[in-house]
Structures are given as C-alpha cells and as structure tokens.
Amino acid sequence: MEDLRGVFKGYEVRPLKEYLSLMTATDLPGLHAFINSMIGLAVCIGFLVIFLCMYTTIMERTRQIGVLKSLGASDGYIAQAILSESATMCVIGGACGVGLSLLLRALALAKWPNLTILITPEWTALAITIAVAGGLLGAAYPTWLACRKDPVEALAFE
Numbered sequence: 001m002e003d004l005r006g007v008f009k010g011y012e013v014r015p016l017k018e019y020l021s022l023m024t025a026t027d028l029p030g031l032h033a034f035i036n037s038m039i040g041l042a043v044c045i046g047f048l049v050i051f052l053c054m055y056t057t058i059m060e061r062t063r064q065i066g067v068l069k070s071l072g073a074s075d076g077y078i079a080q081a082i083l084s085e086s087a088t089m090c091v092i093g094g095a096c097g098v099g100l101s102l103l104l105r106a107l108a109l110a111k112w113p114n115l116t117i118l119i120t121p122e123w124t125a126l127a128i129t130i131a132v133a134g135g136l137l138g139a140a141y142p143t144w145l146a147c148r149k150d151p152v153e154a155l156a157f158e
Contacts, residue, residue: 043130050138054086058142065146066154075147082143083136090135094128 004013058065068078098119105117 043134046131047134047138050086050090050135051141054082054139054142055145058082058146061146062149062154062157065149066151066157069149069151070155078147079143082146083139086135086139087132090131091128093135094131097131098124098127 065078101119105119108115108117
C-alpha cells in the first residue's frame, strides 16, 4: 500500500474494502435527485389515474346525480358525497400500499438479511397524506362537473 502511495503522490490511495464502503446509497452522487424525480413521476401518474377513475365514476352515475338533484340535494351534499368516497378509497389504498410495502420489506430482509430498508412512521404518514391529497385533487374537477349538471339533462342521460 505504501508503495502505491509513493507512486501516486497527490492521489488518495485506499484499500478496496474501504472504497466499496463509500459506495452506499447515501453517498452515490445524483441518487437522491433520481429518487425524488421517480417519486414525483409516480405521484403524477397516480393523480392522473385517480382523476380518470373519478371522472368515469361520475359519468356512470349521471342518472343518480340527476335523481339526487331532482329530490333537492344541494351541490354541497353531492360534492361531499363524491369527495368523501374518494378520500375513503385513497385512505384504504394508502393503507394497503403501506401494508404491501411492509410485507415486501419482510420478504426482502428474509432473503437478504444484510439489506437495509427503512420504512419510518414519517414516510408512512407522508405516503398516506400524498395519497389522500392526490385523491381529493383528482376528484375535484369531476366533482365540479357533477355539481353543475342540470337535473333534467342528467335524468335523460343514457
């Protein structure tokens, strides 16, 4: 080792084991930016999927919304029903996602015991918060459309 240090003056010479220990997930350059961009992409795709799901659901329930409006249901009542359904689905979906993550973590740690996978309560809360916020944002426009429907048009809708 000293021979190498004598030849490569001005360079830091390290043993391979020490060099490989520096190559952890926290020390790789650009990894955090990559992970954050993948999380952002996943959130955007999730938002679009929820938006499409809620839009389709409201289009399928046009007659039901017309019946509610003709019986005197207010726009606020219809919006509350739609948004509470969306929030409930997102909380259940977030809980299922966290449960699946914990299960896959347990399976991965059983297979590779030296692997480090951290699932903290803060990340769990953040994931469920993002799921509910994305669900409510994705349901906002379809809810607005449902509240604007004319009861006569909605009842005549096939």
